[in-house]
Amino acid sequence: MPVVLRAEAADGGPSLLLRSWTDSDADALVEAYRDPVLRAWTRLGVPDAEAAAHWVEVQRAGWESGTRLSFAVLEEEPGGGGRLAGNVVLKRPEPAGPAGEVGYWTAAHARGRGVAPRALQVLTDWVFESFAAGGVEYLELMHQVDNTASCRVAEKAGYGFERILPAVPPFPRDGHLHLRWAAGGPVRG
Numbered sequence: 001m002p003v004v005l006r007a008e009a010a011d012g013g014p015s016l017l018l019r020s021w022t023d024s025d026a027d028a029l030v031e032a033y034r035d036p037v038l039r040a041w042t043r044l045g046v047p048d049a050e051a052a053a054h055w056v057e058v059q060r061a062g063w064e065s066g067t068r069l070s071f072a073v074l075e076e077e078p079g080g081g082g083r084l085a086g087n088v089v090l091k092r093p094e095p096a097g098p099a100g101e102v103g104y105w106t107a108a109h110a111r112g113r114g115v116a117p118r119a120l121q122v123l124t125d126w127v128f129e130s131f132a133a134g135g136v137e138y139l140e141l142m143h144q145v146d147n148t149a150s151c152r153v154a155e156k157a158g159y160g161f162e163r164i165l166p167a168v169p170p171f172p173r174d175g176h177l178h179l180r181w182a183a184g185g186p187v188r189g
């Protein structure tokens with residue numbers, strides 16, 4: 001049964017609908033990846049329809065294996081339907097392990113309206129609710145030190161700064177590790 005999540009409209013931004021990626025998203029995905037900022041901060045390019053179809057297939061396979069649970073984030077429109085605004089993903093290379101990693105991007109046209117932090121908050125709540133019995137204890141969020149917009153998303157979605165990560169190929173600069181613990185996780189003094 002496909003998972004569909006929602007975030008209420010807030011802070012001047014529209015309500016958001018999160019659902020799994022489909023082939024019908026290919027054109028909007030290619031359009032989003034024309035943005036040089038998105039290409040600069042994410043490792044994969046999606047230059048054309050063929051690459052988009054492959055990307056969607058990777059997301060579908062991720063849901064099947066439980067290792068990559070990604071959601072297309074749509075800005076809901078008054079008459080129904082929605083415009084692609086971004087992506088949020090939970091990565092669990094070891095689906096039985098205690099940790100997961102989150103990632104996100106927002107299409108250029110939708111930035112600056114809290115889309116990523118709101119979508120991330122909804123994803124985080126869903127993960128801790130759905131996978132508590134499966135043992136997810138904490139979620140990691142990593143970004144390069146100079147990605148200040150991403151650092152703000154982490155802070156707004158309640159992912160506390162944990163430590164600096166040294167630069168390791170393919171990442172040319174140091175990074176930040178942020179963490180968010182499930183309810184009942186360690187209390188920081």
Ligand SMILES: CC(C)(COP(=O)(O)OP(=O)(O)OC[C@H]1O[C@@H](n2cnc3c(N)ncnc32)[C@H](O)[C@@H]1OP(=O)(O)O)[C@@H](O)C(=O)NCCC(=O)NCCS
Nearest residue numbers: 038041104105106111112113114115116142143149150152
């Ligand atoms: C980082 C990113 C996901 C933020 O998404 P968003 O939906 O715009 O999030 P917000 O609206 O909360 O804005 C976050 C910060 O972006 C910056 N920002 C604000 N308006 C902006 C705009 N119109 N365009 C670009 N950045 C803007 C601000 O620093 C803002 O922080 P503030 O709220 O303290 O002012 C988005 O900029 C993006 O997709 N960047 C490229 C991909 C990327 O970096 N992904 C994360 C990899 S770790």
